[in-house]
Amino acid sequence: MVKLVATILTGALLAPVISGAPAAASPQNPPYGFVAVQGSKLTIYGQPIRIKGTNYYPRDGMWASMWTNWNWNAILADTDRMRSLGMNAVRILVPYSHGGWNGANPPETRLQQLESLVNHLGANGIRSCVTLFDWETTYPAAGTQRETEHKSYINAIVGRLKNNPYVFMWDVKNEPDHPSSINGFDDWDMAPTQRDRIVSWLSRMAAHIRTIDPHHPVSVGMRWYNNNKDVIGFVDIVCFHSYWSHITNNTEIPVIKSFMGANPKPILAQEFGWPTNPTPCNRDGVLIWDYNETQQLAMYQQWLQAFANHDIAGCLQWMTYDAKSYTTNPNESFENYFGLWRYDYSLKPAGAHYRDNFQTRFFPGAPPAPLQNFTAQAMDTAVRLTWQNPTGSFDRAVVRMRTDGYPQSLTDGVLVCERPGPPGSWDTFVHTGLMNGAVYYYTAFAVDSSGQPSAPVNALGRPTQPQGGDRCGTVKLLPENAPVMLLRKIVTAVYPADGATYVSEPDRSAGVRVEAVAAGVSVGDTVNVTGKARTRVLSGVNAERTVAEASITRVDVPPVMLPGLRMRGIQVGGGPVAPYLAGARDGFGVNNVGQLVTIVGRVTAVLGTVIFVDDGSGVVDLAGRRGVMVRCPGSSLPVALGDLCAVTGIVEGSVPTGWTDTRRLVRMRDWSDILRLD
Structure with missing residues (x-):
């Protein structure tokens, strides 16, 4: 990589010629x-973010040797150094x-190296500009074999990383307008x-590239x-390289902006830098005396001030490290000394200035996975929202609502609920106080402990008075x-001593x-x-929802x-129904308290009017008893310890003292509900 650094720019600049090419569509x-493009800004999760980074090579792996002398331990240490300067981006050539x-067939080892580097940096808050075709300068015509080979190279690399959020931009080629390709000129x-x-x-x-990956900027x-x-x-992003002092005379960035007209795009200073050795430097027979740390600092001050004044999208300095220790040999290449860190890893003054200025975040x-199975069920002046929390890095679910379209971010629309919960668990929230017939657009996010949201999931709710x-x-x-x-519900149990009746949906x-x-109402009616909806609280735990202050009227049908x-026994009780029901201990799935169920298993314990029936599904209480507790109508049991039996009854709320969830309990109605099977 040759940087033709000049100390003084001479000669008039040619007047810009605005291209008539149509503007490229944003990703x-x-x-x-x-990373998304919004006008002249780069954004993440809808919020602007500024690029501050470096063109990265490990100190002892410059240029192509980065890949042949792969040093993962050095990369790990380099990541910490880059973060210490507040860098959030790198360019990988x-x-x-x-x-x-x-060429056309990148080997798996190289693709894996690139992917590992991108993933590691990304997990540490540093995203990558991946530059393709480094050192390739053939620029073949359309339809040629060489063009086919170039596309094959793109297929391999872009295809590998097209779904990776840690890539923030594809860069087709580094310096295609280098003087070596255009007869020695700067202006092509x-x-x-x-x-x-x-x-x-x-x-x-x-x-x-866009046919393979329509999402990343190019x-x-x-x-x-x-x-x-x-x-x-x-x-999608306009890049320029700056190694000249005219950054301070309002030339480079304003000229680039003038090309855009009414269609602003982000501008990235993709390379800028100044060497600090040798001093003096013999360049083509001329001794240059300002390749030193004082001048490097002065140039960085000018660059960063210009980038801030013109409010560009960001910058990537050239380059991370010096490639050699300082020398007094004036014939040593200045290309080895653009680093912010010296070869001994000590930070130069320009590095400290870069750290303390042009701030970003x-x-x-990696974002958490999105919520699963997000649904909105219509209710009378309310909408029931149900979802499953993702596994992995999950802290809470956030649901927001609008009436004119789905919310787009964590701050868009009205907050409906923010609910912590265990990863992988199910949750439900009833959004009340709504208008029947109105449409409500819900967007839900999983959020991790750092506040990072997942991709959104959407559901539409329209409250109605349920028919029937x-x-x-x-x-x-x-x-x-x-x-x-x-x-028109079906009576499944009547417990006169408790003043309770259980009813079921016909299905x-x-x-x-x-x-x-x-009076006169019995099972089957x-x-x-x-x-009114109420909660039955046992031992301080929400055990069962009930209909209180109730009136029951029999319908005259057979x-x-x-x-x-x-x-199975492990299914008895089911999961929680937040915020009203605790659910069974380690329960999952739909809460089935109140339903008429049948379980089959062997009697593992007999305690007066209570037996435990185990089907081997893993139900164990705190006392070590295996199986579901069955509450019998009396103590004259038709089964004994070890018998295989089938039991039918109501899943009833039951909470032993000290528990924070419910016990799995099936309550028989009469002795016909138990059948010995052996």
């Missing part, structure tokens, strides 16, 4: 957590054929034939700012004292306790129930004797 709907990249308008050939190739390669690492007029139509690491009244399962979700109307999807008994819902 299409980038996935949540990807990937060779085409040098360093064992093999002086070499129009070479310019047109290179621009054609760049536009085709950028288009090919750019070109232009050396000379004025040459951007010919590529600005097909890049680190990129977030409420359902038994809905009662578990209603606020305290909410009115309840259950129509056995849910059941609920009713705090009332009615169809009934209507009115009352009886329906519902069978018990067959389930």
Whole structure:
């Protein structure tokens, strides 16, 4: 990589020529957590972020040797150093054929090195600009074999990382306008034939990248700012390199902005830097005396002030480390001494200035996975929201709402709820006080402990008065004292001594306790129930939802004797229904307290009127007893210890003293509910 650094710029600048090429479309709907382009800004999660970074090579792995002398321990230490300066980005220059990249067919070892580097940096808040085709300067015509080989190279690298959020930008080529490619000029308008050939190739390669990856921004690492007029139509981010003092005379950045007209794009100073050795330096027979740390600091002060004044999207300095120790030999190449750190890893004054100025923030690491199975169920003047929390890095779920479209971020719309919970668990929230018939747009995020959100998930809710009244399962979700109307439910149990009746949906999807008994009403009857939703609290724990202050009316139809819902012991009780029911200990799935169920297993314990029935599904209480507790109608048991039996009964709320969740308990109705099987 040759940097033609001049100490003084002489000669008039050519007037800019604005390209008539159409503006490139911004990356299409980038996935949540990807860097996005919004006007002249780069954003993450909808919030602007400024790039501050470096062109990265390990100290002892410069240029192509970075890949052939791969040193992971050095990369780990380098990451900490870069973070210590507040850097949130790096540029990684990937060779085409040098360093064992093999041109059209990059080997798996090289692809894995690149992916590992990008992932490690990204997990530490540093995202990568990946520059392709380093040292490749053939720029083949369309339809040639060489162009096919170039596309094959792109397929391998872009295809590998297209879904990786830790890449913030693809850079088609480093310095395609280098003087060595355009007859020794800086401005390639002086070499129009070479310019047109290179621009054609760049536009085709950028288009090919987008066919593979439509989400990441694409750019070109232009050396000379004025040459951007010919590529600005097909890049998402406008890059320029700055090694000259005219950054201070309002030339480079204003000229680039003038090319954009009414379509601003982010501007990135992709390379800038100054060497600090040798002093003096013999350059082409001329001794240069200002390649030193004092001048480097002065140049950094000018650059960073100009970047801030012009409010560009960011900068990547050239380069991280010196490649050699300082020398007194004036013929040593100055290219070895652009680092912010000296070869002994001590920080230069310019490095300290870079650390303390042009402030930004680190990129977030890996976002949590999104919430699963997010649904919105219509209720009377309310919407029931249900979801499953993701496994992994999860702290809380956040749900927001709008009435004119789905919220787009954690701050958009109205906060509905913010609910901590265990990873992988199910949760439910009832959004009340809504208007029947109105449409409510809900967006839910999983958020980790650092406050980073997942990709959003959406659900639409439209509250309505349910036809035919409420359902038994809905009662578990209603606020305290909410009115309840259950129509044409089936009686599954009557416990006169408790003043309680249990009713079920005809399809056995849910059941609920009713705090009332009615004369002449028995198991199998169809009934209507009115009352208020309440919570039955046992030992300080929300054990069961009930219909209180209830009235039961029998419907004059033939009886329906519902069978018990067959389930394994571990399923009895089910999971919690926040915030109203605790759920069974280690429970999961749909809460089934109040339902008529049937379990099968062997009797493992007999305690008066209580037995334990175990089917081997792993139910064990705190005393070490295996199986589901069964509450019998009396002590004259038709089964004995070790017998295999089938038991039918109601899953009833039960909480031993000191528990914070419910015990798995099936309550029989009479002796016909137990059948010995051996």
